[in-house]
Amino acid sequence: MTFINYAAREINCKIVYYGPGLCGKTTNIQFIFDKTGAGAKGKLISLATESERTLFFDFLPIELGTIRGFRTRFHLYTVPGQVFYDASRKLILKGVDGIVFVADSQEPRMDANVESIRNLKENLAEHGYSFEKVPYVLQLNKRDLPTAVPVPELVSALRMGDEPVFEAVASKGTGVFETLKAVVKGVLVDLKSR
Amino acid sequence: MAVSDLVLLEADHTRFASILDRLRHDANAKVVFLIDKNGQQLATAGDLTGLDPTSLASLTAGNVAATDGLAKLLGEREFSILFHEGEHDNLHINVVAGKAILVVIFDERSSLGLVRLRVKKSTTELGTILDDIVARSQAQRASTVGSFAPFAEITDDDIDALFS
Numbered sequence: 001m002t003f004i005n006y007a008a009r010e011i012n013c014k015i016v017y018y019g020p021g022l023c024g025k026t027t028n029i030q031f032i033f034d035k036t037g038a039g040a041k042g043k044l045i046s047l048a049t050e051s052e053r054t055l056f057f058d059f060l061p062i063e064l065g066t067i068r069g070f071r072t073r074f075h076l077y078t079v080p081g082q083v084f085y086d087a088s089r090k091l092i093l094k095g096v097d098g099i100v101f102v103a104d105s106q107e108p109r110m111d112a113n114v115e116s117i118r119n120l121k122e123n124l125a126e127h128g129y130s131f132e133k134v135p136y137v138l139q140l141n142k143r144d145l146p147t148a149v150p151v152p153e154l155v156s157a158l159r160m161g162d163e164p165v166f167e168a169v170a171s172k173g174t175g176v177f178e179t180l181k182a183v184v185k186g187v188l189v190d191l192k193s194r
Numbered sequence: 195m196a197v198s199d200l201v202l203l204e205a206d207h208t209r210f211a212s213i214l215d216r217l218r219h220d221a222n223a224k225v226v227f228l229i230d231k232n233g234q235q236l237a238t239a240g241d242l243t244g245l246d247p248t249s250l251a252s253l254t255a256g257n258v259a260a261t262d263g264l265a266k267l268l269g270e271r272e273f274s275i276l277f278h279e280g281e282h283d284n285l286h287i288n289v290v291a292g293k294a295i296l297v298v299i300f301d302e303r304s305s306l307g308l309v310r311l312r313v314k315k316s317t318t319e320l321g322t323i324l325d326d327i328v329a330r331s332q333a334q335r336a337s338t339v340g341s342f343a344p345f346a347e348i349t350d351d352d353i354d355a356l357f358s
Contacts, residue, residue, distance in 0.1 A: 001199055001200060001232060002199040002200075003199070003200045003202070003230065003232070003234040004199060004200070004201045004202065004345075005202045005207075005234075005236075006201065006202060006203045006204055006207075007202055007203065007204045007206070007207030007208075008207075011345070012234050014232060014233075042246065042248045042249060043246055043248075043249050045249055045252065045253065047256075056256060056260070057256060059249070059252045059253075059256075061248045061249075061252070064356040064357070065355065065356045067345070067348055067352050067353075067356070068345070068347070068348065068352070070345075072356060075233065075234075075252065087263050088260070090263075091256070091259040091260065091262075091263060092256075092259075094231070094232060094259065095231070095232035177357070181357050184353070184356070184357075185353050188345070188348055188353050189348075189353070191199075191345045191348075192345050192346060192347075192348045194199075
């Protein structure tokens with residue numbers, strides 16, 4: 001649910017990074033935080049366990065500049081990937097404007113990727129959203145690992161339609177901003193087309 | 195998308211701000227916030243020095259969402275009031291018309307009883323305005339074919355420029 005504030009001349013959108021446990025959602029957001037200028041970002045809030053696993057969500061507000069006199073502000077959230085935090089994941093999807101699915105390229109995590117996409121669709125449906133209509137980007141993360149499944153195989157298993165696909169190594173920042181740009185574009189184009 | 199966008203006009207903001215100002219004064223509170231259930235800040239009153247309103251809004255919304263989840267598990271429709279007591283500052287949070295969240299930060303110069311009393315009156319007034327905004331947003335959406343000014347005319351170049 002985009003929030004257009006005419007009083008403050010700003011538009012606020014919510015982007016959620018979704019994916020299985022340890023796929024690199026927080027790493028994506030952390031990299032964006034590290035590389036964004038102080039004036040264009042807020043605090044990175046991480047509600048995590050002592051072992052740095054996301055417990056509820058990570059939150060990073062960023063500002064990308066102005067369009068037609070309106071400041072564009074994006075609130076980036078991650079969900080906890082671990083299976084048993086499903087109730088929290090569902091809450092965070094509420095009001096979402098765009099989704100990045102971060103897939104873990106490693107062969108042993110294929111089932112977890114597939115299950116997480118299925119879970120995403122289910123949770124979106126519970127909020128009354130249609131998966132096909134929400135701006136959506138697929139990121140294939142951890143491309144540098146030796147057990148990474150070839151890209152065509154991942155695409156064939158995980159790509160749901162004609163969504164943009166990006167290869168990434170989030171720990172080094174590869175593909176992180178490309179992914180963000182694509183989802184931001186998707187959200188703005190969606191807004192324009194309404 | 196199934197949910198309408200929320201469009202806040204200057205006049206809405208003024209109405210919110212005047213209610214929040216009065217509430218802050220009557221409840222002897224430090225700061226008063228109104229945020230939507232997704233964590234977007236709608237209006238504030240009071241001295242924000244040293245506060246991070248964006249983070250505060252997002253965490254409050256998360257807190258309320260988690261509490262809503264708990265309520266549903268217990269078969270309750272919602273827990274409409276949350277209260278957090280600190281050593282110096284206290285946080286009173288309540289849901290307004292099921293759509294927004296009113297946050298009152300107060301210290302020893304006020305009391306929970308006074309805040310609750312004043313919040314009650316303001317909540318009704320804020321709820322009426324929120325209902326108006328939602329009804330207007332929905333009507334606008336229904337009557338606008340394929341465009342949502344001023345974003346209907348965004349070009350690819352505009353979007354690319356954000357990242358240049």
